[in-house]
Amino acid sequence: MNRWTLAAALLLVSTFGFAQAAQTAPTARKSCDDLKAEIAKKLDAKNVTGYSLDVVDKGKEGDGKVVGGCDGGTKSIVYSRGAASEAKPADAKKPQ
Numbered sequence: 001m002n003r004w005t006l007a008a009a010l011l012l013v014s015t016f017g018f019a020q021a022a023q024t025a026p027t028a029r030k031s032c033d034d035l036k037a038e039i040a041k042k043l044d045a046k047n048v049t050g051y052s053l054d055v056v057d058k059g060k061e062g063d064g065k066v067v068g069g070c071d072g073g074t075k076s077i078v079y080s081r082g083a084a085s086e087a088k089p090a091d092a093k094k095p096q
Contacts, residue, residue, distance in 0.1 A: 029071070029072050030070050031070060031071070032055045032070040032071055032075055032077065034070075036053050036055060036070075036077055039053055039068055039077060039079075040053055043079075050082055051079060051080065051081055052079075052080045053067070053077055054077070054078045054080065055075050055076075055077055055078075056076055056078055057074070058073065058074055058075060061078050062078065064078035064079055065078065065079045065080075066078055066079075067079045
């Protein structure tokens with residue numbers, strides 16, 4: 001009788017743990033737009049300028065630095081310096 005009770009208790013505990021893991025898994029997946037916005041906010045808070053963040057397929061990152069992964073690990077967010085939206089150089093701002 002003790003073996004059956006122990007087996008039932010172990011089955012109940014493992015089922016409960018599996019059910020909790022299944023509930024938290026979908027919330028762990030973050031959309032690329034949300035993660036990109038979070039990373040941009042952190043970079044802006046550090047006064048980083050002249051950068052771009054691009055969402056690309058995993059494995060096709062190129063020369064940029066991977067700073068995040070999204071869509072369940074199928075895509076990467078790549079950080080690159082010297083973006084086209086970079087502000088004009090300091091020399092252009094000097095009065096003549």
